[in-house]
Amino acid sequence: MTERKILLDENEMPDKWYNILPDLPEPLPPPLHPATKEPLKAEDLKPIFPMELIKQEMSGEKFIRIPREIMDIYRLWRPTPLIRAERLEKYLKTPAKIYYKYEGVSPPGSHKPNTAVAQAYYNMKEGVERLTTETGAGQWGSALCFATSLFDMKCTVYMVKVSYTQKPYRRIMMETWGGEVIPSPSNRTESGRRILENDPDSPGSLGIAISEAVEDAVKNEDTKYSLGSVLNHVLLHQTIIGLETKKQLEKVDEKPDVIIGCVGGGSNFSGLAYPFVKDSMNGGIRIIAVEPSACPTLTKGEYTYDYGDTVGLTPLIKMYTLGHDFVPPPIHAGGLRYHGDAPTLSLLVAKRVIEAVAVKQIPTFEAGMIFARTEGIVPAPESNHAIRVAIDEALRAKENGEERVIVFGLSGHGYFDLSAYDSYINGKLNDT
Ligand SMILES: *Cc1c(COP(=O)(O)O)cnc(C)c1O
Numbered sequence: 001m002t003e004r005k006i007l008l009d010e011n012e013m014p015d016k017w018y019n020i021l022p023d024l025p026e027p028l029p030p031p032l033h034p035a036t037k038e039p040l041k042a043e044d045l046k047p048i049f050p051m052e053l054i055k056q057e058m059s060g061e062k063f064i065r066i067p068r069e070i071m072d073i074y075r076l077w078r079p080t081p082l083i084r085a086e087r088l089e090k091y092l093k094t095p096a097k098i099y100y101k102y103e104g105v106s107p108p109g110s111h112k113p114n115t116a117v118a119q120a121y122y123n124m125k126e127g128v129e130r131l132t133t134e135t136g137a138g139q140w141g142s143a144l145c146f147a148t149s150l151f152d153m154k155c156t157v158y159m160v161k162v163s164y165t166q167k168p169y170r171r172i173m174m175e176t177w178g179g180e181v182i183p184s185p186s187n188r189t190e191s192g193r194r195i196l197e198n199d200p201d202s203p204g205s206l207g208i209a210i211s212e213a214v215e216d217a218v219k220n221e222d223t224k225y226s227l228g229s230v231l232n233h234v235l236l237h238q239t240i241i242g243l244e245t246k247k248q249l250e251k252v253d254e255k256p257d258v259i260i261g262c263v264g265g266g267s268n269f270s271g272l273a274y275p276f277v278k279d280s281m282n283g284g285i286r287i288i289a290v291e292p293s294a295c296p297t298l299t300k301g302e303y304t305y306d307y308g309d310t311v312g313l314t315p316l317i318k319m320y321t322l323g324h325d326f327v328p329p330p331i332h333a334g335g336l337r338y339h340g341d342a343p344t345l346s347l348l349v350a351k352r353v354i355e356a357v358a359v360k361q362i363p364t365f366e367a368g369m370i371f372a373r374t375e376g377i378v379p380a381p382e383s384n385h386a387i388r389v390a391i392d393e394a395l396r397a398k399e400n401g402e403e404r405v406i407v408f409g410l411s412g413h414g415y416f417d418l419s420a421y422d423s424y425i426n427g428k429l430n431d432t
Pocket residue numbers: 110111112139140228229230262263264265266267268269335336380382383411412413
């Protein structure tokens with residue numbers, strides 16, 4: 001019998017995160033101050049982030065120790081399983097072996113608490129009492145409300161208005177963990193008021209919500225801001241996914257040929273893939289980032305300096321971007337509707353170490369349905385992008401008669417996204 005679930009004991013959980021900065025093929029272009037356009041200094045970030053996270057953001061250390069208190073919380077759901085998708089392989093009649101790393105076993109149901117817990121912890125250590133943030137689909141907001149509740153901190157979440165309306169269950173989950181949830185754009189901030197003056201019916205966007213959350217943090221002494229993706233320290237915390245996956249593959253004596261993940265800002269993808277990037281640079285492994293055609297940052301964006309938010313409060317970072325005022329159409333994979341990408345990921349795509357593809361919405365749901373009916377788990381609409389490309393790779397392996405090893409990231413479950421599945425099942429999805 002082949003092993004279905006490759007599990008690690010709790011004491012086999014990695015106790016360090018992997019920092020890709022010193023291993024990049026060339027130095028990362030520095031973030032620039034939004035007003036002066038000079039390279040950013042650590043002090044510039046102090047109004048919004050605690051010192052330890054600023055240090056991690058700029059660190060040249062390859063490995064950073066995970067504090068004991070964070071390890072203890074990780075153990076609520078980690079190590080997460082690596083699962084052989086045997087029933088999916090049989091359904092596809094492919095000689096390829098398909099494995100998926102499942103992050104949906106965390107309490108909020110995605111990879112996001114890997115960094116939310118770390119960020120809440122370092123803020124708590126430095127005396128911060130409240131965190132602000134933005135959320136799109138509600139995944140990040142719920143992860144941060146979960147994390148702050150564990151450290152008795154307050155949390156204010158600016159939630160993109162279209163999701164606030166479409167996804168009440170995520171809002172209720174955030175409130176259950178003690179968070180305050182505000183539909184964005186809101187009247188609470190100058191940034192929000194400015195948007196509403198021009199467009200009272202604005203559906204909102206992640207960029208707008210970021211502007212509101214940053215403004216709230218800057219204007220309040222006891223408050224800092226927290227970001228769920230894109231930044232170096234966020235991707236760093238997510239590397240526990242790939243470090244575990246590496247150990248799990250070694251356990252079954254397997255070497256991956258292809259690694260696949262979906263990309264919004266790039267955190268779950270990088271978390272899974274970065275520990276394998278050096279192997280990829282030496283040849284042998286292909287690493288594929290998958291994004292929606294409705295928000296094709298890596299495949300159609302420009303690699304240039306841009307703001308992280310809509311209003312232009314955040315530093316300028318060099319990344320693939322569709323422009324900071326780009327408002328993507330309201331596709332169901334809300335977590336993939338960001339106008340830019342992580343700077344390290346952007347550099348690795350520009351250097352062709354990592355490949356990028358864009359897929360349309362309907363084929364991603366087709367893939368998600370196949371997965372649900374073979375492997376059982378109903379995937380998050382975001383994760384369906386990775387499944388789509390994993391299935392395509394497995395079918396290509398079949399055509400070529402190759403026994404390849406495909407690993408993909410199942411970043412979360414879709415049990416709060418059933419209305420999206422309802423639309424698909426009833427033929428109401430469209431691909432514009
Ligand atoms: C937020 C989210 C994503 C996209 O964000 P990344 O930072 O690109 O990982 C993908 N999948 C799920 C389930 C998410 O919640």
